[in-house]
Amino acid sequence: MIETKGLRKSFRSRQGREKKSVDAVRGVDLVVAEGEIFGFLGPNGAGKTTTLRMLATLIEPDGGEANIAGVDLRTNPGEVRRRIGYVAQGGSTWDESTAREELVLHARMYGLSKAEAQQRAVRALAAFQLTEYADRKCKTYSGGQRRRVDIALGIIHEPKIVFLDEPTTGLDPQSRAHMWDEIRRLRAEGMTVFITTHYLDEADALCDRIAIMDHGEVVAEGTPAELKREISGDVVLVAIEGSAPEAAGKVLETEPYVTRLEATDDGGLRLYVNDGARDMPQILRALDAAGITLSSIELHRPSLDDVFLTKTGRSLRES
């Protein structure tokens, strides 16, 4: 449904006197299949929005190619627009309009007749539980209600693909769960959904496939399960009583079953091992022999954060 090759974009920006060039996206290759929820996971400034804006015809790529729903992005952006919906990160509604007015106008901008647009608006309002507020000005909506209007606008013309830029940022847990259901419903209706997020749990639970993005590049791509499986073994988190983790690190470094070892922010250690259940007693024994006392030890299956960490050397949680 979407295929990109070497998509690039850099921005020139001015910092005081100096002119600087920011390589926001540096060569993105992606394949998104029809009918899937594809997630773009990455920290702030990774280039997610820039990539989406290129695919949605809002900015022109500096290089590379993209084919969207069978149409070439560079040569035929007008046709691409007809087939996609796009919901911006920062919202898209006007304070003084009502949700119904916004929906009808937006549908009509896609060429629908007035009657058809009004019908679609009624349906979209119901689907997103907005009927009750439909004729109130947007400035009176809560953040979550307003976000739902944004999403409804993005799909009012029933596009083949919809791009949702951080659809759940700023929503409370309940509204987020609702939004996930709504996004799954879009998939059930046959739409291809491309979302960006920096929530690990969202990428994990909602997306069929994800691409992890950092510094303008895709560093990993696959289903959440595949990506996690790539990190073979388990993760053991160790917190040490009193002393700094260096001493414990020295001891465990030389143990043969530890494949990788890192200090965590809160003064503990993160160990990657092949088989947590078997190796944990050995870790305890080794530390005990060295006279180091633990305050806690936990065993984890690897998370997407561990994937991000092994690919970039940083944790997504802290960035």
Added chain:
Amino acid sequence: MKFARDTWLIFQRQFLLLVRQPVWLFVGIFQPVMYLLLFAPLLKPALQASSNAEAYRIFVPGLLVLLAIFGGLFQGFGLIAELRAGVIERSRVTPVSRLALLLGRSLRDVVSLIAQAIIITLLALAFGLSVFIGDLLLAYLMLALIALMTSALSYGIALVVKSEDALAPLMNTIAQPVLLLSGILLPLNFAPGWLQGIADWNPFSWAVDGARALFAGDLGNDAVWQGLSVMAVITALAVVWAAREFARSVR
């Protein structure tokens, strides 16, 4: 066809939002009425006009041109608010005509300006102004061109600078010399030659001369067709340029 429909769509939306804010209507009419009531009486002796009617015949067209220029030039602020709200970006992902995004907005500005002009004309008529309907309609055409031009320019510049902080001083800088050198409030007949020479380079001074000739009932005066042509050409250029900015603007 699609273009006309799109323009109408955008125009309807913008117009609805405008009339929903009655405060604009009030401000837009209150100010010119004050000019008419308080400033015009000073003018009769200054213009050495023989009657009130003659003073209004010189003053009213200038006032209307002034309103058209300013009414248009400050429309960009509304667009920056729309940019910030994401409304423009939302429009730009749809296949809607980019020229319609501009024209729908500018035509709203033209319509509100003409409404304002009609009210002022009616008031001035009550004070003793007299003008032929045909001449008046041509003068309104001139005003419509001016409002279309200045609002398109303002929208285009707003899309380039993207911030109120930059737009405000820019618009003031443009408006000031335009205003001083067009003979809008007072004709430049009595100005020294060098000042008149500069004013010849100010397109709006052509527009004012044309409008004054029309209000004087002097349809055959060269100033009429010259003023209209100068305005038409510059308006076309402004519209083409601003529509391009709508097509290309980033964020």
